[in-house]
Amino acid sequence: MAERSDEVKLLGMWASPFSRRIEIALTLKGVPFEFSEQDITNKSPLLLLSNPVHKKIPVLLHNGKPISESLVILEYIDDTWQNNPILPQDPYERATARFWAKFVDEQIYVSAMKVVGKIGEERDAVVEATRDLLKSLEKELVGKDFLGGKSLGFVDIVATLVAFWLMRTEEIVGVKVVPVEMFPEIHRWVKNLLELGVIKKCYPSRR
Ligand SMILES: N[C@@H](CCC(=O)N[C@@H](CS)C(=O)NCC(=O)O)C(=O)O
Incomplete structure (x- = not known):
């Protein structure tokens, strides 16, 4: 857990899947933090x-020291607050993650x-390409x-980008990139995520 002297501040954005990763990790570890909503247009x-x-x-500003890049921040959080580990302990499993x-x-x-x-045929091609990648997941x-x-x-924390950002973006742009018939395992995983308190807290809206 955080020490009394720890000052933790997150410069983030409500709509950013990268920023949400950090909120999830800090919440999972029980680290109190101040969230500072940023305007990336200014x-x-x-x-x-x-x-x-x-x-x-x-x-992430930890006692005033800045750490950037969400994957780097996640590892820093895991190294600093060791309760509820995020990365596996085994070196091979860590590398795989x-x-x-x-x-x-x-x-x-x-x-x-x-x-x-993209729009039209060009969009169809990139939807296909994205689905090919999602098949591995x-x-x-x-x-x-x-x-x-x-x-x-x-990997779950990182891939919330797929579960929430991509699967909400597809509603906004009106193209189903991750249809349930094609990706039943991904949809089952999203349901599992939504049952977790930490996800309910960090992704409170809609799903
Ligand atoms: N690789 C970065 C990506 C972060 C990122 O793309 N952040 C966006 C908001 S979602 C941003 O700050 N964009 C401002 C800009 O591009 O000038 C990470 O993992 O932290």
Whole structure:
């Protein structure tokens, strides 16, 4: 748990799946934190000072020290507050978790972002490409409650981007990227996520 002297502040954004990852991890660990909603169209001096390289949220400020990039922040949180571990202990399993986290961010997210920006046949092609990537995640879920196994882990937290951001974005853009007939395991996993108190707290709306 957090020490009395710990000052934890999250520069984030309500709608950002990257920022939500950090909220989930801190909530899971029981670390009290201050959430500072940022406007990325008018970046605050604190954000620019804290993340001068990428100028992006989320940024975690721990006793004034900034940490950027959500995957890096998640590992920092896990190293700093060791209760309710997020990453597995075994080196091979840790490497595998990092592999899937990279896959979600570098492949699935990048492909899904293109769905938002395209129309017509071009969009059909990127929807197909995104589904191809999602098939790997679908396979990973067979026989498991969570991507982390029996309980929520690093990859689940990272992949909430698929469960909530992508599966809500598809409603907004009006294209079903993750249909239940094609991805029953992913839909089962989303149901499991929604039963967790930490998810209910961090993703309170709608689903
Ligand atoms: N790789 C970053 C991605 C973070 C990211 O894309 N943040 C967006 C908001 S969702 C942002 O701050 N965008 C501002 C910009 O691009 O200038 C992470 O994992 O933290």
